Amino acid sequence: MQNNQPEIAIETKNLFIFYGSFAAVSEVNIKIEKQKVTAIIGPSGCGKSTLLRAFNRMNDFVPSSYVTGEILLQGQNLYSKNIDPVEVRRKIGMVFQKPNPFPKSIYENISWGAKINGFKGNMDELVEQSLRGAALWDEVKDKLKKSAYELSGGQQQRLCIARTIAIQPEIILMDEPASALDPISTLRIEELMQELKQNYTIIIVTHNMQQAARVSDYTAMMMLEKDGSRSGTVIEFSETKRIFTNPKDKRTEDYVTGRFG
Amino acid sequence: MNHSHYPKDDSFRVSLNGRYRIANLWQGLFFSALVIAILSLVALLYNVVDGAFGYVAYEYKHAPSEFTAKPLDQLNKQELLELLKTNLSSGAYKKLDNDKPMGERSKSVLVTLVLERLFQIDTKQTWSMTDSILHSNDIKAEVADKYPKAILEFRSWLTPVFLTTPMSSKAEFAGVRTAILGSLWMVGIAILFALPIGTGAAIYLQEYADKNFINRIIQTNINNLAGVPSIVYGMLGLAIFVRTFEGFTSGSMFGVTDSNGRTVLSAGLTMGTLVLPLIIINAQEAIKAVPDSLRQAAFGVGATRWQTVWHHVLPNALPGILTGSILAVSRAIGETAPLIVVGASTFISVDPSGPFSKFTALPIQIYQWTTRAQSEFHSIAASAIIVLLILLLTLNATAVLLRNRVQRKY
Ligand SMILES: Nc1ncnc2c1ncn2[C@@H]1O[C@H](COP(=O)(O)OP(=O)(O)OP(=O)(O)O)[C@@H](O)[C@H]1O
Ligand SMILES: [Mg+2]
Numbered sequence: 001m002q003n004n005q006p007e008i009a010i011e012t013k014n015l016f017i018f019y020g021s022f023a024a025v026s027e028v029n030i031k032i033e034k035q036k037v038t039a040i041i042g043p044s045g046c047g048k049s050t051l052l053r054a055f056n057r058m059n060d061f062v063p064s065s066y067v068t069g070e071i072l073l074q075g076q077n078l079y080s081k082n083i084d085p086v087e088v089r090r091k092i093g094m095v096f097q098k099p100n101p102f103p104k105s106i107y108e109n110i111s112w113g114a115k116i117n118g119f120k121g122n123m124d125e126l127v128e129q130s131l132r133g134a135a136l137w138d139e140v141k142d143k144l145k146k147s148a149y150e151l152s153g154g155q156q157q158r159l160c161i162a163r164t165i166a167i168q169p170e171i172i173l174m175d176e177p178a179s180a181l182d183p184i185s186t187l188r189i190e191e192l193m194q195e196l197k198q199n200y201t202i203i204i205v206t207h208n209m210q211q212a213a214r215v216s217d218y219t220a221m222m223m224l225e226k227d228g229s230r231s232g233t234v235i236e237f238s239e240t241k242r243i244f245t246n247p248k249d250k251r252t253e254d255y256v257t258g259r260f261g
Numbered sequence: 262m263n264h265s266h267y268p269k270d271d272s273f274r275v276s277l278n279g280r281y282r283i284a285n286l287w288q289g290l291f292f293s294a295l296v297i298a299i300l301s302l303v304a305l306l307y308n309v310v311d312g313a314f315g316y317v318a319y320e321y322k323h324a325p326s327e328f329t330a331k332p333l334d335q336l337n338k339q340e341l342l343e344l345l346k347t348n349l350s351s352g353a354y355k356k357l358d359n360d361k362p363m364g365e366r367s368k369s370v371l372v373t374l375v376l377e378r379l380f381q382i383d384t385k386q387t388w389s390m391t392d393s394i395l396h397s398n399d400i401k402a403e404v405a406d407k408y409p410k411a412i413l414e415f416r417s418w419l420t421p422v423f424l425t426t427p428m429s430s431k432a433e434f435a436g437v438r439t440a441i442l443g444s445l446w447m448v449g450i451a452i453l454f455a456l457p458i459g460t461g462a463a464i465y466l467q468e469y470a471d472k473n474f475i476n477r478i479i480q481t482n483i484n485n486l487a488g489v490p491s492i493v494y495g496m497l498g499l500a501i502f503v504r505t506f507e508g509f510t511s512g513s514m515f516g517v518t519d520s521n522g523r524t525v526l527s528a529g530l531t532m533g534t535l536v537l538p539l540i541i542i543n544a545q546e547a548i549k550a551v552p553d554s555l556r557q558a559a560f561g562v563g564a565t566r567w568q569t570v571w572h573h574v575l576p577n578a579l580p581g582i583l584t585g586s587i588l589a590v591s592r593a594i595g596e597t598a599p600l601i602v603v604g605a606s607t608f609i610s611v612d613p614s615g616p617f618s619k620f621t622a623l624p625i626q627i628y629q630w631t632t633r634a635q636s637e638f639h640s641i642a643a644s645a646i647i648v649l650l651i652l653l654l655t656l657n658a659t660a661v662l663l664r665n666r667v668q669r670k671y
Contacts, residue, residue, distance in 0.1 A: 058557065061560070089560060090563035094557075096561070100558045101558070102558060112562070116565075116568050117562075117563050164562065167562050
């Protein structure tokens with residue numbers, strides 16, 4: 001392509017997210033680029049998870065929650081009336097903070113999502129592909145029929161990633177995917193993200209500044225608004241390099257250099 | 262600053278001793294509560310067992326020597342059959358043979374028949390197990406004095422024959438087979454009715470219902486229904502199942518003619534209604550125990566709510582649901598009041614053969630026997646209570662086994 005305009009995977013417009021009357025996240029306008037890793041960082045309670053879960057309508061399960069504004073996927077507002085949240089989650093997969101494989105076999109963990117979404121191809125191939133994609137194949141190829149609960153925490157988390165890529169989403173959301181893991185497993189997941197971004201757009205929430213710096217191309221810095229409303233917002237969003245070397249906002253600088261609070 | 266607001270050294274130890282005294286006092290109270298509970302359980306069991314075993318003094322109306330030279334327990338099956346055939350009137354023998362071919366009856370059943378029809382046992386008096394053991398000499402003297410012709414025997418009223426014989430007007434020959442089968446039919450129908458409905462309602466309340474005002478009222482009402490006295494359910498069963506839906510519960514809708522609404526089906530449905538709130542509550546607990554992370558995992562790969570419930574929530578909650586339901590139903594098996602209202606038969610010797618049969622149940626049988634004046638009926642009532650308790654324990658043990666079998670997976 002000739003024009004240098006980056007391709008946008010998903011974009012928010014004037015997004016507010018409420019729990020009841022409390023606006024946990026307000027006025028977020030960001031454009032997430034395709035096949036890049038975007039990190040969301042910020043202090044605890046500033047609404048990172050809330051924002052992330054809004055992208056695949058996981059917040060729908062909190063009865064009091066609702067959003068205003070728009071989240072656009074290929075120009076379609078995910079929150080417009082005619083959009084089915086199941087379809088949204090089919091296109092935007094999620095990996096959770098705590099590994100949560102199904103209490104089934106390793107094989108079934110991958111095949112179940114494919115089955116319910118009407119996958120017609122060769123299931124064995126899909127399982128192998130997904131496990132390879134999550135850098136887990138070599139460790140589990142001989143025990144596919146064993147329970148997923150026999151895997152270590154790090155392996156379980158990679159299984160959850162494999163489960164997500166098996167349904168071939170466009171975007172993968174990850175909420176602190178390595179926070180429950182040891183440094184070696186963390187490293188593997190980080191390497192994995194570098195590979196995955198060849199095919200997927202990744203949005204990751206992390207508390208680990210080094211991790212954000214290592215894995216992400218873009219970073220969104222979130223912070224509670226100054227006015228005391230306890231509402232979080234994105235105060236700065238740009239290339240990760242910039243956020244860490246030459247941030248525009250003083251608060252960002254304080255936070256990434258550890259002088260926050 | 263050296264000054265502290267906390268007690269130090271000696272005064273600390275004094276206050277510590279005070280804390281221990283209070284702790285010991287409470288521990289003692291809890292322990293005595295446990296002792297009282299255990300004692301009352303032991304007393305209950307002892308009371309039951311005490312009645313089911315003991316001395317019995319009986320006479321034969323017709324001396325065995327009038328029929329056979331050999332003692333009864335040395336006769337073989339062929340000789341027993343011969344004995345009955347020659348001494349019973351041919352009409353009576355034919356009737357017995359029609360009920361169940363004589364050749365197919367077991368030896369112990371034939372012995373019972375000989376005792377009942379030919380020798381005609383007449384029980385004079387029975388004694389409890391405690392009396393029999395502690396005052397055995399007094400009892401022997403009393404019997405020798407009062408009933409010189411009587412035979413004194415230490416017997417267990419709980420025998421295999423007791424379990425397999427139907428009701429009889431004579432305590433010596435009465436059994437609980439009809440009642441056991443009635444109870445099992447009733448519980449089976451109750452489970453078939455209440456388990457699917459209860460599970461369905463629990464799934465709806467846990468997985469679908471909003472936490473709004475109306476649903477909170479429904480939830481509160483279910484909790485309250487679980488505490489409604491069982492007789493009220495009996496009235497409900499009488500009004501609805503026995504009367505309003507008589508066409509269905511009597512089976513006349515399906516061409517069964519000789520029945521009214523007082524069938525085992527009505528009783529089963531009434532018991533089902535009785536345990537329904539308990540089953541719903543237990544199932545809700547089991548469903549609540551399935552962690553949310555599992556639901557999120559399913560939703561996260563694009564599952565609908567139904568797929569999440571059917572493939573993940575329900576399979577993982579099922580052992581808990583079954584355990585809870587078995588425990589709920591074991592309450593139904595001991596219930597008496599609703600059955601009296603719904604109309605269990607107090608004297609019936611025909612096994613229930615289907616949902617539209619008349620029936621009796623163990624608690625009804627026990628209740629009926631305990632109201633009789635003769636002491637031998639109290640003995641068989643005690644035996645029937647033991648049968649009921651064993652049935653209950655079996656159900657509860659199944660529930661516990663089921664719960665322990667499923668390893669916690671998450
Ligand atoms: N289910 C909920 N109901 C009501 N309020 C909620 C709910 N979940 C989160 N919140 C509130 O929304 C705000 C943002 O929470 P969120 O979990 O998004 O923060 P976070 O940035 O992910 O924090 P952390 O880094 O600790 O995970 C908090 O004030 C929190 O109390
Ligand atoms: Mg969070």
